[in-house]
Amino acid sequence: MDFGWSEEQQAVRQAVRGALEKLLPRRDELVAAVHRDKRFPQEVWDIFAETGMFGALLPEEYGGTALGLTAMAIATEEAARLGFGNTVAILTAMDALCILRNGSEELKRRILPAVAEGKLKLAFAVTEPDAGSNTFRIKTTARREGDHYVINGQKTYITGLDHCDYVLLVVRTTPIEEAVARGGSKAYGLSLLLVPTAAGGLTMHPMPMRGIEGMNQYTVFFDNVRCPRELLVGEEDMGSFALFNTLNPERILAAAAACGMADWLLDRACAYARERRVFKDRPIGAYQAVQHPLAESRIELEAARLLTYRAAWAFDQDLDLATIGTYANMAKLTAADMAIRACDRAIETFGGAGFSEEYGVIYLWDAVRLLKTAPVTREMILNYVAEHVLELPRSY
Numbered sequence: 001m002d003f004g005w006s007e008e009q010q011a012v013r014q015a016v017r018g019a020l021e022k023l024l025p026r027r028d029e030l031v032a033a034v035h036r037d038k039r040f041p042q043e044v045w046d047i048f049a050e051t052g053m054f055g056a057l058l059p060e061e062y063g064g065t066a067l068g069l070t071a072m073a074i075a076t077e078e079a080a081r082l083g084f085g086n087t088v089a090i091l092t093a094m095d096a097l098c099i100l101r102n103g104s105e106e107l108k109r110r111i112l113p114a115v116a117e118g119k120l121k122l123a124f125a126v127t128e129p130d131a132g133s134n135t136f137r138i139k140t141t142a143r144r145e146g147d148h149y150v151i152n153g154q155k156t157y158i159t160g161l162d163h164c165d166y167v168l169l170v171v172r173t174t175p176i177e178e179a180v181a182r183g184g185s186k187a188y189g190l191s192l193l194l195v196p197t198a199a200g201g202l203t204m205h206p207m208p209m210r211g212i213e214g215m216n217q218y219t220v221f222f223d224n225v226r227c228p229r230e231l232l233v234g235e236e237d238m239g240s241f242a243l244f245n246t247l248n249p250e251r252i253l254a255a256a257a258a259c260g261m262a263d264w265l266l267d268r269a270c271a272y273a274r275e276r277r278v279f280k281d282r283p284i285g286a287y288q289a290v291q292h293p294l295a296e297s298r299i300e301l302e303a304a305r306l307l308t309y310r311a312a313w314a315f316d317q318d319l320d321l322a323t324i325g326t327y328a329n330m331a332k333l334t335a336a337d338m339a340i341r342a343c344d345r346a347i348e349t350f351g352g353a354g355f356s357e358e359y360g361v362i363y364l365w366d367a368v369r370l371l372k373t374a375p376v377t378r379e380m381i382l383n384y385v386a387e388h389v390l391e392l393p394r395s396y
């Protein structure tokens with residue numbers, strides 16, 4: 001066992017931290033604009049590009065650095081620790097990985113080098129009004145017509161679509177009834193298409209949502225959208241495998257972001273608790289009622305971080321899909337629960353000031369709470385662990 005960071009990993013942390021520190025003098029102003037005005041955090045995106053983080057998951061032949069998911073998790077955690085979120089970077093990384101593992105050579109050459117340079121932003125769309133936790137129920141269809149697919153349907157809650165060049169879209173190429181009737185599984189018949197967001201017939205409508213820094217969620221309509229066949233990622237009808245293998249890195253990076261946010265919250269809460277005096281001349285941080293919850297959160301953070309990097313390590317070691325899925329799910333649940341508690345405790349430490357936009361703590365409440373629900377709900381993770389790890393019967 002080795003719990004230390006490699007030299008390369010330490011270098012990644014220092015490079016990202018060093019670059020992000022340039023933003024610190026205007027951090028509060030920037031974060032307020034991002035959260036309050038939903039301004040896209042382009043500065044953070046540019047720093048990820050500058051430090052080569054978009055290439056971390058890609059091999060050199062596609063312009064990447066092949067540093068691995070652990071490196072990307074370190075960068076994501078580090079950015080969050082300084083108070084900066086970067087959700088589209090997570091979405092772009094997971095999509096790029098999906099293309100790398102499943103796309104045609106032509107598609108990889110067309111897309112991946114531009115991703116590695118930070119020149120392309122990618123969104124991800126699976127959720128529909130009637131299909132969130134139950135992906136197999138999606139109704140958006142893609143019908144083959146010559147050298148194109150014709151897409152019809154609707155997606156919802158799609159993050160950052162207006163900033164993205166492409167969306168990795170999950171569609172049905174065989175209806176669920178037909179897949180089941182043919183004796184196949186419900187998982188058969190899904191396909192992945194990399195659809196340009198500027199495609200004719202694609203319209204997006206912002207939703208009145210909170211939860212992710214600097215961007216909107218969109219309801220997206222596909223009305224006879226024509227997508228060239230070469231933008232199919234993986235085999236037609238066999239998208240499920242590619243899809244589930246792609247969701248694990250997203251969960252691991254979400255866990256890393258939760259760890260970073262919790263760290264930032266604890267830093268801010270402790271700094272305030274050392275200074276704020278309410279009774280006599282003793283700072284509130286001296287009261288055990290204030291310090292014990294913060295100490296508990298610090299311990300929980302360490303545990304969540306261990307699980308997060310255990311999951312990233314499993315991914316980088318290319319262990320079997322079940323093992324990676326188990327750790328990715330466990331890490332996401334543990335880190336989200338931990339970050340929610342840390343945020344609650346940070347707000348309590350600040351008292352009324354915890355709700356003031358001046359201190360910025362309240363901005364993170366939506367962000368950490370979201371991680372309990374998305375990218376996958378806490379309940380679906382418990383279902384997974386009960387069924388696949390504890391071998392208990394499926395209840396649904």
Ligand SMILES: Cc1cc2nc3c(=O)[nH]c(=O)nc-3n(C[C@H](O)[C@H](O)[C@H](O)COP(=O)(O)OP(=O)(O)OC[C@H]3O[C@@H](n4cnc5c(N)ncnc54)[C@H](O)[C@@H]3O)c2cc1C
Binds near residue numbers: 126127156375383396
């Ligand atoms: C801010 C935000 C950003 C998002 N961004 C994206 C995005 O970019 N792309 C995208 O595709 N999606 C996105 N989503 C969608 C997100 O992944 C889904 O909201 C989430 O997976 C839950 O699906 P649902 O909302 O349909 O909930 P439902 O599936 O309707 O579930 C409702 C509740 O019932 C519970 N439940 C359902 N079935 C079971 C069961 N069998 N056992 C126990 N409990 C169950 C769920 O856990 C949940 O608590 C985003 C959502 C939000 C809020």
